[in-house]
Amino acid sequence: MDLLDRLLKHDVWTTRKLLDICSTLSEEQLDGDFELGHRTLRATLHHMLHNMEVWTALMAGQHPVQQADCTLPGMITRLDAAESSLASIARRVANSDAWDDLWTDTLDDPPQQKSYGTAIAHLITHNMHHRAQLLYMLRRTGVTPVPEGDVFSWEAAMQAAASETAIDDRSFA
Template identity: 35%
Template sequence: MDLRLIPFKHNVWATRAQLDICRPLTDEQFHRRFEIGCGNLHDTFVHIIGAMDRWADRISGVPLPPREENTTHRTVDDLCGMLDRATTKLEGVARRIIAENRVDEMMEFPGPEGQPPYRFHRASAMVHVTTHGMHHRAQIFNMLRQLGVKQTLDGDTVEWELFTNEY
């Protein structure tokens, strides 16, 4: 397997594993507010998956649609469906950028109003989107711990390989 694709495979596996841990939670638990990250499990998963989708567009050069405020309460199954779609899109973009040897190409997207645009390599963006997921999964781990949910999964890349045999 191409080393550059492992973070994408791991990212979706680890996110789905945490979603699966959330299946037995009540709606109240899934939406309980915490003073961390996006505030609750539901919103943190929506954020992780939404970021995967938006970064796929950024990396491929597709203009981003305006961000809509969405207060839809999604089920774990809904979120798994969103994860599948975002994964297909993001991995497709990553494979194309790698195949076209464009990882060292500079990309740009608008900065905050009145600020210059952000400029960086596509490779950095590809790494960012997967480490972004890891950062928020650590917050989810903490939220689940505060709910008293026993977790036996570290969710690291070694576990990904051992559990999936995808390598």
Template identity: 35%
Template structure:
């Protein structure tokens, strides 16, 4: 007799196919939702809904790399829309599910793992793997970067609902965020600079040509550009953190003359101006009669961890336009 493994019972309840909400998980473990969440969070450092969401994405990545369809993987992971799944997958892995690379053996298993301080991961075909030497991304950096990307998407979606006149109306005459980037006087111009900043720095880091930035992009254009840049930006920051490359120097040949930048300062630069632009856009959206919320990272993190989200499919699936 090995005795009762209560933690394993709780984890089994999290990953049971039929348990998609916190209430269902708790019932499967014969516990109240409060007790279930408190014990699992204490013992693993991760809330149940957030753990299920992450492990289900890891399983989806494995399914796709085994030749499964993206649609089937999305359904099995609990997402009610392919768009919601694709967005969550891209945000997590830094590339779209359709671009998942093929690998074999140990490299395949570990290439599907997402950062997790507790080392708990999906292990094919239906098990868990506990990796005891996990090196998670710095949680503050991770939260700052992902909050910026998610909040930007929220604002862009709100901007899509504006008329062209409201989107491009000059509301802050002469307003400049930085002295070298010119005026940002409308919701349209601020969001274009906001998205374009990441595109330019990505080009410098990746050694690519300066990206094309068409005049007068629509809000839908900016959504597409953001979704592409967001995945790449998250992957870059995670790679810098993984390698401990914060002090590495980037020689930016796109500057005239070429200039060197410390990678840590580049990321701090992007986050600083991003926060300013997001809150400025939020203020202008309110002036246009749009409820843009507060953009509070505290509330965002609670949703991310599932503290107030019963159903991960509802939270990250069909309700995102």
């Protein structure tokens, strides 16, 4: 697994952990106002997913489709689709060493050319920034514990899952 795979997989794993935590909250907690960023847990999650969806579509040369499902199950489905699309584009860019190749962001006025490498890096770091806001909001909501969300936690979880799979595989042998 290379660095790109690690960053993408950590990004989606951590975002999914936060979606899972948020799925245990009431509607009032999800929509409670914080004087920070997009102001609510739900709006922040939607913003993160919306950016993944729109930028991935634009990098693929497609017209972005506005996704309005802000239910927790709907946002988990949206994350699955956005993650798959982003990983596919990022892997294609990496395999062809096209990090500096340009695509046109037609939503900018006027349209602007952007590099694939910077756009992919932006999506990953953008989500990291908003996950920090989500962690703050969750703490303020009284959720404990909240995940660390760092790459080492992700790696430890992946190693534990692989170990469990190996144990399960041996039990069928």
